[in-house]
Amino acid sequence: MLTNFIKIILLSITLLSFSCTEKEKDTIKIAVIEPMSGPVASIGLDLIEGLEFHAKRINEAGGVLGGRLIEIIAYDNAMMAEKTIQQLRKVIDQEIRYVSQGVGSNHALNIIKTLGKHNERNPGKEILFLNHSAVTTSFTNELCNFYHFRFDANVDMKVAALISQMNKDPNIKKVYLLNQNYAYGQSFQAAARRLLAERAPQIEIVGDELIVPFGKILDFNPYVAKITASGADTILTGNWGADAARLITATANSQLKVNFYTIYAGIPAAMNSMGVKISTFNPIIQVTESHENDASQPDWLKKIEADYTAYSNKSPYADRQRFMMDMFAEAIEKAGSADPTAVGFALEGMTTKGPHGEAYMRAEDHQMHFDMVISHISTDVEKTFTYNGEDYGMAYVTDGWVDAKNITLPTTCKMKRPKS
Amino acid sequence: MDVILFTAFNGLLYGMLLFMLSSGLTLIFGMMGVLNFAHASFFMLGAYFAYQISKYIGFVPALFIAPLIIGFLGAMVEKYALRRVHKFGHVAELLFTFGLFYIIEELVQMIWGKVPVGYHVPEYLDFTLFSMSGMGYQAYAMFTLIISIAMFVALFSVLTKTRAGLIIQAALTHPHIVASLGHNVPKVFMLVFGLGCALAGLAGVLAGNTLGTEPSMAFSLGPIVFVVIVVGGLGSIKGALVASILIGILQTTAISLDLSINNFIELIGFTVDIESLWHILIDLTISQIAPILPYLLLVLMLIIRPRGLFGNRDV
Numbered sequence: 001m002l003t004n005f006i007k008i009i010l011l012s013i014t015l016l017s018f019s020c021t022e023k024e025k026d027t028i029k030i031a032v033i034e035p036m037s038g039p040v041a042s043i044g045l046d047l048i049e050g051l052e053f054h055a056k057r058i059n060e061a062g063g064v065l066g067g068r069l070i071e072i073i074a075y076d077n078a079m080m081a082e083k084t085i086q087q088l089r090k091v092i093d094q095e096i097r098y099v100s101q102g103v104g105s106n107h108a109l110n111i112i113k114t115l116g117k118h119n120e121r122n123p124g125k126e127i128l129f130l131n132h133s134a135v136t137t138s139f140t141n142e143l144c145n146f147y148h149f150r151f152d153a154n155v156d157m158k159v160a161a162l163i164s165q166m167n168k169d170p171n172i173k174k175v176y177l178l179n180q181n182y183a184y185g186q187s188f189q190a191a192a193r194r195l196l197a198e199r200a201p202q203i204e205i206v207g208d209e210l211i212v213p214f215g216k217i218l219d220f221n222p223y224v225a226k227i228t229a230s231g232a233d234t235i236l237t238g239n240w241g242a243d244a245a246r247l248i249t250a251t252a253n254s255q256l257k258v259n260f261y262t263i264y265a266g267i268p269a270a271m272n273s274m275g276v277k278i279s280t281f282n283p284i285i286q287v288t289e290s291h292e293n294d295a296s297q298p299d300w301l302k303k304i305e306a307d308y309t310a311y312s313n314k315s316p317y318a319d320r321q322r323f324m325m326d327m328f329a330e331a332i333e334k335a336g337s338a339d340p341t342a343v344g345f346a347l348e349g350m351t352t353k354g355p356h357g358e359a360y361m362r363a364e365d366h367q368m369h370f371d372m373v374i375s376h377i378s379t380d381v382e383k384t385f386t387y388n389g390e391d392y393g394m395a396y397v398t399d400g401w402v403d404a405k406n407i408t409l410p411t412t413c414k415m416k417r418p419k420s
Numbered sequence: 421m422d423v424i425l426f427t428a429f430n431g432l433l434y435g436m437l438l439f440m441l442s443s444g445l446t447l448i449f450g451m452m453g454v455l456n457f458a459h460a461s462f463f464m465l466g467a468y469f470a471y472q473i474s475k476y477i478g479f480v481p482a483l484f485i486a487p488l489i490i491g492f493l494g495a496m497v498e499k500y501a502l503r504r505v506h507k508f509g510h511v512a513e514l515l516f517t518f519g520l521f522y523i524i525e526e527l528v529q530m531i532w533g534k535v536p537v538g539y540h541v542p543e544y545l546d547f548t549l550f551s552m553s554g555m556g557y558q559a560y561a562m563f564t565l566i567i568s569i570a571m572f573v574a575l576f577s578v579l580t581k582t583r584a585g586l587i588i589q590a591a592l593t594h595p596h597i598v599a600s601l602g603h604n605v606p607k608v609f610m611l612v613f614g615l616g617c618a619l620a621g622l623a624g625v626l627a628g629n630t631l632g633t634e635p636s637m638a639f640s641l642g643p644i645v646f647v648v649i650v651v652g653g654l655g656s657i658k659g660a661l662v663a664s665i666l667i668g669i670l671q672t673t674a675i676s677l678d679l680s681i682n683n684f685i686e687l688i689g690f691t692v693d694i695e696s697l698w699h700i701l702i703d704l705t706i707s708q709i710a711p712i713l714p715y716l717l718l719v720l721m722l723i724i725r726p727r728g729l730f731g732n733r734d735v
Contacts, residue, residue, distance in 0.1 A: 038636075040636070041529070041534045042533065042534030042535040045534065181708075209707070209708075210708060211711075212711040212712070214640065215636065215637070215640035216640060216711055217711060218434070218437065218438075218631060218641070218644070219430070219433070219434040219437070219668075219671070219672070221430045221433065221434070221555070221672070222427075222430055222671070222672045222675035222676055223675060224555065225426065225430070225553065225555055225676065226675070226676060226707075228553070228554045228555055229553075229554070242631070242632050242634070242636075242637075242640065245536070245632045246630075246631060246632065249630060249632075253556070253558040253560075253561070253630070254555040254556045254557065254558070255548050255551075255555075255556035256554075256555070256556075268535075269535040269536055270536070272535065272536060272537070272538045273535075273536030273537070273538065273632045273633070273634065274632075275538055275540040277540070277546065278540075387535065388533065390538075392538075
């Protein structure tokens with residue numbers, strides 16, 4: 001009896017592994033390393049779902065190279081940098097040739113460094129890194145690498161976009177910088193200081209603060225008091241998560257009227273945690289590549305986003321996963337093979353349909369360039385944001401567009417290219 | 421004057437939040453010797469329960485019901501799990517509460533999802549009560565302050581003035597004698613653990629809507645409560661109160677001071693090369709190091725007075 005049972009199990013395992021290898025031969029695999037457990041798991045899981053949706057969309061339209069399918073394989077790093085490396089080793093062992101990641105620049109840095117060595121030592125087995133959201137500027141400057149492509153705007157570009165919007169508001173005279181004291185927050189701070197001096201000399205920096213990051217600060221009242229005392233009319237901050245939500249909540253609770261210019265303070269999860277009253281007490285202005293209520297959004301994108309909502313039961317938040325996957329598929333077609341080096345050359349300088357005009361991958365440093373939209377949170381919107389069926393009762397309203405030209409910054413990248 | 425009053429008041433507000441968080445923990449540790457790593461998890465559960473209850477029947481019922489449920493859960497944890505682990509010593513207990521922390525975090529994620537939930541301050545407490553130095557103070561902050569003071573008074577009088585408190589205190593130091601006098605010591609421990617958890621739950625109900633209710637809140641709050649109970653003295657409610665307010669005022673004052681060692685050096689007429697490594701260190705302002713000050717205090721306290729401010733035995 002028992003032996004029979006074991007036989008059946010063994011047989012089914014063998015059959016299962018056969019069927020897997022049969023399928024795997026054909027697919028082009030992308031290993032996605034993101035947090036699927038731990039405190040920021042929701043962000044990782046949503047991103048993976050997004051990438052899976054776009055892979056499915058491309059596959060249903062016929063795949064690439066006459067019928068080969070793209071497969072997303074998710075790996076959990078639990079938001080721990082050493083786990084990212086462990087998972088990456090697994091990816092290398094399994095001979096997967098594409099890696100994608102985006103949550104946390106420290107993780108991206110680990111991938112860039114590990115792959116840098118791997119690619120140098122294993123010619124013919126190179127792995128290409130599709131970075132969809134890790135924004136530390138140095139990845140496309142001094143740390144640039146042929147096998148790294150970034151599909152999100154970097155911190156400097158996002159800050160440049162925010163500052164060009166601030167320039168349009170003559171009421172902004174005094175700005176307070178408040179950032180998290182780690183790599184990302186520091187690079188936000190440096191970019192803000194430099195670009196404010198260059199592009200908006202009329203705006204005075206009345207405060208410049210680095211705080212202990214990741215929800216360690218419970219009470220933001222003393223910071224709000226400092227901001228009040230400084231007479232600032234605008235807070236320019238890269239804060240995200242609890243560090244952003246608590247700052248904005250404390251500001252609203254003490255009735256301080258300021259503008260918030262942010263990158264991530266308005267992300268959907270933060271919106272819901274703050275609630276309508278706090279999210280709309282002060283203008284929370286953010287910069288993204290697109291949003292659902294923007295009037296200029298093309299119909300074909302509306303269609304894709306509607307499909308995404310039907311697939312995931314969530315409103316769309318970003319467009320970069322969409323154009324990253326589209327460009328990846330197109331690059332494979334253009335190269336005529338799924339070899340990372342050939343695909344890399346095909347991606348260089350490639351243009352694609354962006355949410356607002358054309359978007360292009362700069363060949364020099366592998367940094368994507370596109371127009372960016374400035375929006376703020378409002379209840380007065382056509383479509384409110386929904387997440388797993390829960391209606392947040394608010395969404396974004398466009399304040400203006402920043403032309404890709406205005407956020408194109410020089411690069412210090414000196415890239416070593418493989419021989420093609 | 422205005423500045424002093426303002427700092428003292430903000431520090432008090434923050435300190436009382438810390439006190440609510442840590443009073444239950446110090447009680448449990450002091451009475452039972454259990455270092456409850458899952459304490460902040462009960463705090464988190466308080467916030468989530470309050471969110472769920474206030475969604476259906478309102479905030480005021482949640483204020484009473486949520487801590488009661490959590491107190492009951494805590495008592496059950498003590499009765500059916502901790503008591504069994506207890507005979508294997510403190511390490512086993514420690515590991516048990518450590519595991520409980522992760523189990524609760526995963527359960528919360530399974531039930532309420534991984535994104536923050538929309539737990540907000542009730543409308544009728546969401547208005548500005550008064551202003552000081554250009555900053556408005558929300559009525560809800562005052563409400564929290566009053567509840568936390570009431571909590572301290574109630575807890576303190578129960579422990580020192582009532583018969584139950586007397587038995588609890590006696591059970592702490594002489595469990596065998598108390599047992600031979602006919603008191604059910606395990607039951608006393610169960611009630612103390614339940615009460616400690618209920619206090620954490622109450623803190624969660626009151627703070628969850630201003631701090632944000634999300635699965636990582638237990639993790640980010642864990643360390644600071646240990647600082648409070650060690651500085652205050654393990655097991656001392658009075659100590660927890662004084663330590664909380666001390667840390668609250670210390671941190672609030674420090675954040676508002678943009679002074680660095682460099683300022684003093686320049687004041688006496690020296691300059692330090694901007695490029696040197698020393699410059700980075702001495703250029704740190706007091707406000708930048710404010711969040712590590714409680715931990716500095718912890719280290720100093722352990723060196724100078726290991727029993728804490730009001731403790732009667734060493735850590």
